[in-house]
Amino acid sequence: MIEHIIPLTMVVCLLLGIFSGYPVAFVLGGIGILFAFIGGLPFAFLKIGVSRIYAGVIENWLLLAVPLFVFMGAMLDKSGLAQNLLYSLERALGRKRGGLAISVALLGIVMAASTGIVGASVVMLSTLALPIMLREKYKPELAVGTIAASGTLGILIPPSIMLVLVGDILQISVGELFVGAMVPGLLLGGLYIAYIVFVALTKPNDAPVSTHIPAEGSLALALLRDLFAPLALILTVLGSIATGTATPTEAAGLGAICAMILAAINRKLTFQTMSTCVRETGNTTAMILGVLVGATIFGMVFKGLKGDEMIENAILFFDLGAYGTLGILLLLIFIMGFFLEWVEISFIVLPLFAPIVAGLDFGLGISREQQLLWFAMLVAVNLQTSFLTPPFGYSLFYVKGVAPPEISIRIIYRGIIPFVGLQLFGLALLIIWPNLVLWAPNAVFGN
Amino acid sequence: MAHEMDTQPGGPERGIGPVHTVLRGIVWIGQAAAWLIVPILVLVLIGVTLSAAKIGTIVRWENDVFLFGSKLTLASIGDLQWHLFGIMLMLTMAGAIVSDRHVRVDFLRQNFSDRTKNIIEIIGFLGLLAPLCAIVVFHGYDFTVRSFAMGEGSNYDGMYDRFVLKAFVPIGFGLMLIAGLCLTIQRLRILFGKGKPHD
Amino acid sequence: DILDVHMSIPKDLTFLADSAKLMDETLRNMSGNDVGLQLYGSGELVPAGEILENVSSGAIPAGWSFLGQWGGQVPVAQIGATPFGAGPEALAAWLHVGGGLEIVQRGFDDLNIKVLACHITAPEPGGWFNKEINSIEDFSGLKMRMAGVGARVLNEFGASAQYLPASEIYLALERGRIDATEFSLPIIDKDFGFNQIATYQYYPGWHQPGSVDVLMINMDVWNDMSDGERAMYEAACQVSLAWTLQYAPSAQTPQIEEFEAGGIEVRRFPDEVLAELRAATERVLDAEAENDALYGEAYNSMKAFVASSGRWTDLQTLPAE
Ligand code: NA
């Protein structure tokens, strides 16, 4: 226990720093640096930090999708296309109570299928949908909860960088993971929508019918007109990935270009619009990736001070049968999600957990590989949840970063709690019925 | 966007003097760097087009040219995209500090007095931001020099002279250090009554 | 002492990481647990591409990686995988008997790094393809993931060879963003699932008939070791090297048969294609040898060494059955 005092103090200081209201990025990075000195790590050790910033953030080609999607979101927003898109979707749903929130959730699923970058889709959805939902008198909590949760689905629904990394670490085929993630991803999306419907039925004032929808004209014609832009966009992004014309990163760029063309058709592509979108892109990218820069420094020092051994010892301390052990592992990942970034969690704990899980007997009569696949999916859903858990959920920070000032972090925390509940409910379903994960890969790859 | 005019108390839009000039300069650098998104978009379009047209090597020439070597390939176009992205990120982080766009968990902060907020910002700078930036600048300089000395570059016909990109790590964190320092000077002035809080 | 070694590959990767584990085991057995390696997988602490930089600066004491990975920083490192170059046994012999490692070491002296060559990978497959290769023209416009000298050779034929990190290959190949990829030995490729999304697997691996992985130790750390400790490292390194030579060949065939049973068409590049690739390789490598004197020295030394045993090999060749 005594040897874990420093990593433990580090976590406590991190929480204190975060609650002081100082920017999260610098609390993470600064606490990392301070504890490198307190913990007596050699001065040269910190050189690794520069390498990690360079290789993990700048050289990480996948993160290029962040500014590209942010720019696309800003362009859609400034050109009025976003509004038309959401209203059209809502009209298509028959202008029911809660229709706008359901549209946002659906848009989140579509975005999820086109990218795996949580920051980008959360920011884009917030930019697009939050002002509209607030104007339509949605309860702010429901609005931000829907946006944060739907935007985070992207990390689970393929293509997903997280699944690629998890597959790499656990040595499971990425293809099976991708196929295996479909049902859980759609299940969670379905749970969100069911919850919104439930709120709309029980608390009508929280999820009203939109009043700003232009009601005149034939629905079919309006739909055709308003859906043209979003369809063009979705076709560009998803189509270019599906046909292999572009990588997911490049698809984000094509989406941004497409948004500019649509804005031009809408006669909204002025220098003023460009300038606003560009500035927005710069600031938001700095905000999202700043947190990542801080987190990479924190994670490095935490590991250097044997924080990973602290976690390992915590597991060995308990000895609770197959499901008990699984529960502890998932609980640990869940708790780590409060203060570490998912990349760090994956690298630190998955190699430790994999042999433990492979050795457990759940009495399911499935192969070792299938058991690992199932576990990987439980971890993935768990990690996805960690984006949403207060106080330290990255998605919550991203929403906060672009939301109007009246949306306090307290509102965001309150708003996300029901969705975290849904996540945990979904996770429980996957634990009870492993076939929710295994059915699709078995059908596709015929194991 | 709601935050456009949101700056730190006593931010660059308000006031005069050398500190304000520096802060304005940092914001300007960030806003200028953000325009790099435009060439990135163009490069994405070029990359996708060339890839669809099955063109790998775009043009080759006789002598080695700074950054580009002796040919322009699809790999160079891909490399150039994330080079510009890295430069953009490193140069916009300091501006985002001045414009107060970095994420804060503010649910306790909302109830703090201006004085408490100023004290937290000053401690935060001295205890967290300044050490972080100082270390990255110090080691980042070394990191850049070593890359220059090795002549580091692509070994797959991509971009060369990697030290140019790497140099933006210490430059970016240096700008953040300067931004933090200037804001801290402003806050100290306010704390000790030599400046005006807000307007 | 226990040496912290940061690897450019996942810690539990089949074969590639096993030699490092074996070296650790050997050291511990030899020293009664006083000397050994503490292995860290890629990304755990140091990003894979930054290992050289951090060993050189002394931020970490040691690293383990593919030698050819550092071709962009230390040109002589490209000798770690030479297209149409020495096969596994010849490569091992050139490094340890033919003076090869000393030449390579000179390239790392300035970086304050000691290089031990402890792992040789058998020839890798020529790659996973979703397009047929019947003539050299089929490389024109082919989008292939390949790093190092092989990439530059393919570009000579109008291909678009590009480097993608391991984690991106699957998606790029599945979606058709690339038409082909080389990665590693069949037993390793299997873990990445390339067999699920490719149509053909082509042989031979002309781009690297043999390749070296190295243990890089910061020179100050190396110099601080006792003579006895350094001797143990040299010996344990040879044990791992021998194991890699012995293990790899027999493990591949069952895996290849498993791929075939799963519907993969296993083929060889036509001989004319290989002849064209060989000619282009010589052009590219000769140019490289002119560019960098040390690489030139290594390249010529390797060629001479391989040629020197030619008479012997010819005389000893038994007729095929
Ligand atoms: Na996704």
Ligand code: NA
């Ligand atoms: Na969290």
